[in-house]
Amino acid sequence: MRADVGVARPAAKPLKTLFRLRTFARPHARSLLTMLACAALGQAFMIVAPLLTQRLIDGPVGHGTTDGLVLLAGLALLASVGVMVSDYAGRRAHATGSIGVETALRTALYAHLQRLPLAFHERWQSGQLLSRATSDLRAVGSFLAFGSVFIVLQAGTFLGVSTILMTIHWQLGLLVTAGMLPVMALTYGLSRAYIPLSRQLQDDVGDLTSLVEESVLGFRTVRAFGRHRFLNQRFEDAARTVRTTGLAQGRVIAWSWPAIEAVPGILMAAVLLGGAYAVAGGSMTIGELVAFIGLLTFAIWPLDSLGWLLGEAQQAATAAQRVYEILDAEVTVVDRPGARTIESPVGRLRFEGVGFRYPAEDSPVLHDVDLEVRQGETLALVGASGSGKSTLTLLVNRLYDVTEGRITLDGVDIRDVTLESLRTHVSAAFEDPTLFSASVRENVTLGRPGATDEEVADALRIAQAEFVHDLPWGLDTRIGEKGLSLSGGQRQRLALARAVVGRPRVLVLDDPLSALDVQTEALVEQALRTVLAGTTALLVVHRPSTVALADRVALVDDGTVVAVGTHEELLATEPTYRDLLDTGLQGVSQ
Ligand SMILES: Nc1ncnc2c1ncn2[C@@H]1O[C@H](COP(=O)(O)OP(=O)(O)OP(=O)(O)O)[C@@H](O)[C@H]1O
Structure with a gap:
């Protein structure tokens, strides 16, 4: 330390x-x-x-x-x-x-x-x-x-x-x-x-x-x-x-x-x-x-x-x-002088020689990451526990800044883009969803305050979160602190709706379906496909079925990306990938 x-x-x-x-x-x-x-x-x-x-x-x-x-x-x-x-x-x-x-x-x-x-x-x-x-x-x-x-x-x-x-x-x-x-x-x-x-x-x-x-x-x-x-x-x-x-x-x-x-x-x-x-x-x-x-x-x-x-x-x-x-604590993630807004990015995301060390740590958890997520592509991150997948996702909307190399969106270093603009185009949902003591609508539109009713309805449908219409006051129902009055799966679906509302250009999803039962997961995945079709997405995968959503897979090992390819290519060429599948990612549709 x-x-x-x-x-x-x-x-x-x-x-x-x-x-x-x-x-x-x-x-x-x-x-x-x-x-x-x-x-x-x-x-x-x-x-x-x-x-x-x-x-x-x-x-x-x-x-x-x-x-x-x-x-x-x-x-x-x-x-x-x-x-x-x-x-x-x-x-x-x-x-x-x-x-x-x-x-x-x-x-x-x-x-x-x-x-x-x-x-x-x-x-x-x-x-x-x-x-x-x-x-x-x-x-x-x-x-x-x-x-x-x-x-x-x-x-x-x-x-x-x-x-x-x-x-x-x-x-x-x-x-x-x-x-x-x-x-x-x-x-x-x-x-x-x-x-x-x-x-x-x-x-x-x-x-x-x-x-x-x-x-x-x-x-x-x-x-x-x-x-x-x-x-x-x-x-x-x-x-x-x-x-x-x-x-x-x-x-x-x-x-x-x-x-x-x-x-x-x-x-x-x-x-x-x-x-x-x-x-x-x-x-x-x-x-x-x-x-x-x-x-x-x-x-x-x-x-x-x-x-x-x-x-x-x-x-x-x-x-x-x-x-x-x-x-006096320093605000370290800030707009650079001359940072610009991006109006409508196509969503090409590149990691160029990215390294990252947590501020309190001596050694980096990510090093030499080179990765491209093409426009509209869904890329799954697969790797052993602790290999650095979640950390990688935190860098995309600058929850942390890279300590080596750079990440670009449409060829522009994301540190040269204003935070507000970047976070408008890059949405995220994490495994542990945080909801606030506010109405369902306020929770869903948190990242996009001007979202229309149609956009909210669309997001709720994609996330299979239409159960909110059955709540006593529908979208205006106040949910408890951290959403405690909802089940884990319901909270995850609302957090997912929040991430997809307004169809962001880039979507970062860190295992957002982990608390869903198999049936709901299948329904959410089905609906997600339509969103993912028009969005550049980075998806941390812990379950085999989620790999099926991806166009390509990046294998993360010990803090770096060691191979990128389609699921079939990695199966054929990467023994580590095969081992991971054997221990938990079986059943991927081929
Ligand atoms: N806030 C933090 N401060 C210091 N080290 C951290 C922090 N968060 C994670 N780490 C370390 O960084 C490494 C990568 O963690 P990360 O959560 O990115 O892995 P992961 O591949 O997503 O793991 P999992 O699949 O278990 O979620 C681990 O060694 C972890 O202990």
Whole structure:
């Protein structure tokens, strides 16, 4: 196995990665800034209350008069209305911003996943992708729209309040400002211990999600083999790993959080003591001390919450790193510069010195493949298991790109044709048919969205899939996830209908009839002949009867094509072919 698969670049440091997310926040800057401004305004209105209290104590209360009381009460009322209005506007802006950022991120991630090559999807556990596309994305989105804004707000509030405190009594004000230092030191220590554990926990949860997904999708096999205890054990082990990491994370929080939270309490005690001395010494009025203590709570809240917000930032940073590991994964199968569309190819397919190595592997699975599939010809690929037949079919519509040589369609290297155009003309159906939780019609027209009703009906007839008309809502019946509500043979027939709808120029079929009973297979083959007559087709053959559909046969052995000819020619000249027939391909009509 090679380590340099080249599908995902190692992500940068978590906090740096978090900063990269600004591109997603930028389009929502207006909402986010409105939210920040409203929150700042709300804080400012709240700070008015202790300042008014000071005026009240040192004014009317201290002098025993009612002068200015109405004005002070009016200002207090105005301030509370201000708090209410800014809170309302801030929350509205927050909702718009946070939903917008999260949607933009989710859409970008999904679109990128769709563009990533097969190599990426084969290497990544789907649970890891799922947890990144759900919980990580949530953490990142909510931090961008909430945490990041509040870090700015709380830092601003702390600085603003500290400045006011210094104007009231500069020595005590300085003491409060200095309280920031131990909080920052403790937060730094927390982040060094917390970030790796946070990353570990998110990875562990991804593994757990994969296990759940596997057991849900493979539940029939699990039940059939009575292996639920084994799977339970695997799940318990993975859950224990999550628990161990979670506990380690909890221990880090347990020592750091109380220490961070102790700082404001110590500050309050120091201010009370220092304030009492200051009032006794005459450097502070009672009203100023009351206002100072009232304002101190506004400085303490940012100190208190900064630890929590930075924890959120760290969590979001590791989540962002995990999301960027996908977003940074390279889309390797792309349109070349100057790639062109082909309108109506005649369908001449040539493999010229083709070699192929799977991205994670050291040695090639295909080498020196030279093969021509003539216009309108059906060519069967026959070979022992693992000889490379399926791999060869994956190259034709560029699910993988060749690593040696080239494949041409009508003499044009398929890498010089746009992917969209190539995949319009080259259709494929594989042994394991994937259907989607959508209507029958949507499943059939997946590769040809503009297909007419006649084309769909034609495809269903060819694939002997007319059973769909008996479904409760006919073509509009929704079939379950992966088509689980249908039998294996029914799913294969629908996948075949999808491949032949609109009569593509080139058809690649990798044993698409394997789940059919003998009778249905014969009917499908009979109908397929009419399609194959006008189409260039590459057919991976595992059953003798399918060879009968082909004009010629290519014998694949150990990653290369060793002989090409009609069935009769190969029978006469190739002992390997004869051996293969003896072991499984008997009964070919001659
Ligand atoms: N995604 C993959 N990554 C790495 N190696 C792979 C991958 N898929 C297949 N291989 C290897 O490539 C070789 C050819 O496999 P391939 O599936 O093309 O053979 P095949 O002739 O179609 O076999 P079968 O008749 O059993 O389906 C095998 O050695 C297989 O292990």
